[in-house]
Amino acid sequence: MKSTKHTDWENRWRETLAEHQSIPTAEDWSGMKHLLETQANEPVEAIVDPNLPKLPESSTRRILKYWPHSLLFLFLLGGIGLGLRKYEVEKATNEVKGESIHFSKGADSRAENPSSNIDTTPVINNIKGPVYRFDTVYQLDAAGNLSREIYTIDTAILYPELRGDH
Amino acid sequence: MTTELLISACIKGNHRAQEAFYRMHFPKLLPIVQRHFADRSEAVAVLNQAMLRVFQSLREYQEDGKPEAWLATVIRRTALNVIRDKDRANRRFQPxxxxxxxxxxxxxxxxxxxxxxxxxxxxxxxxxxxxxxxxxxxxxxxxxxxxxxxxxxxxxxxxxxxxxxxxxxxxxxxxxxxxxxx
Incomplete structure (x- = not known):
């Protein structure tokens, strides 16, 4: 590349300054020593150019970055599930609250044994809890008479709090 | 101690060797920075930044044991970077x-x-x-x-x-x- 032509005095200045020396002071070295102690082991800083587009985040990095949010979301989902389940149980409990319920295999058994609260036949034995097969669930009024039909279903696990056999 | 030994000790992080290396080259290197920066303390700060880079990359230096030209280049580049970062080349402080x-x-x-x-x-x-x-x-x-x-x-x-x-x-x-x- 074509170099700039310099005057004689500029060339002389270059030579003079090339010979010029400056002695370091104790402060100069202490500044350097401080730099070495604080930054020598740190990685060289990457060039940060605000005009450069950002690199996409890796999925692992994203997971690590947002794991508290994910955990919170899972807890929230679990909480909603538990709440819904509790609501359903409470709803079912409230419907029979203060009344007894009567399980019947049909019109015949209901007529033959109206005072029996539960008329059931266990059909599944390999799971925990009482499992009953029945045709219809009735409510009993205070006098012990059948009042109205609640459910018509086939098989159910009967929880003690729903049995109402008191 | 030869320059090769000094460089080798600097690479190992020996502070006494680093000080000897710094003091050996400082007299020639500071004037290079002082051509651009009027204030001596500012020039020394720039020189120290450059020397930090030198010490960090001495491991990669595999020349003939005469690092003066390489050092001068690093110093010059660092000074230019500082000038560019501060946009000093384009700032007119007084009309x-x-x-x-x-x-x-x-x-x-x-x-x-x-x-x-x-x-x-x-x-x-x-x-x-x-x-x-x-x-x-x-x-x-x-x-x-x-x-x-x-x-x-x-x-x-x-x-x-x-x-x-x-x-x-x-x-x-x-x-x-x-x-x-x-």
Whole structure:
């Protein structure tokens, strides 16, 4: 590349300054020593150019970055599930609250044994809890008479709090 | 201790070796920075930044055991980076009034010692001194200066010419004061 032509005095200045020396002071070295102690082991800083587009985040990095949010979301989902389940149980409990319920295999058994609260036949034995097969669930009024039909279903696990056999 | 041994000890992080290396090269390296930065403490800070890079990358230096040229290049690059980062090459701190050109014999300028040269250089505004130093002392062409400082080639030429004018004027003023009768 074509170099700039310099005057004689500029060339002389270059030579003079090339010979010029400056002695370091104790402060100069202490500044350097401080730099070495604080930054020598740190990685060289990457060039940060605000005009450069950002690199996409890796999925692992994203997971690590947002794991508290994910955990919170899972807890929230679990909480909603538990709440819904509790609501359903409470709803079912409230419907029979203060009344007894009567399980019947049909019109015949209901007529033959109206005072029996539960008329059931266990059909599944390999799971925990009482499992009953029945045709219809009735409510009993205070006098012990059948009042109205609640459910018509086939098989159910009967929880003690729903049995109402008191 | 030979330079190779010194470099080897520096790579191992020996502080005494690093100090010896620093003190050995400082006298030649500081003037390179001082051409651009008038304030000595600022020049030393820039030099120390450059030396930190040197110590961090000494492991990669595999030359003939004469690192002076390599050191000078690192120092020059660091100084240029600082100039660019601070946009000092384009900042005009004070407006310049019209200064009539004066005639100063080249021999008078040529016989100045280093301290006087630095004093005259430091009288220049940054944007002129940096172009003058890059051109005269570092031997960069106008195209290279324009590229480094992100200015046009014409601007580089103009700044060099303007720096020459002002240096002559400052020399004339200083010597007029010194020679004036009491």
């Amino acid at each position: 310049e009034g019209f200064v009539p050109p004066v005639s100063v014999p080249s021999s008078a300028l040529a016989n100045l010692n280093a301290e006087d040269i630095l004093k005259l250089l430091h009288a220049l505004p940054d944007y002129l001194r940096i172009v003058f130093s890059l051109s005269v002392f570092d031997g960069l062409s106008h195209a290279e200066i324009a590229h480094e400082l992100k200015i046009t080639v014409a601007a580089s030429r103009w700044r060099l010419a303007r720096a020459r004018e002002l240096l002559r004027t400052h020399y004339h003023v200083v010597n007029s004061i010194n020679e004036s009768p009491l």
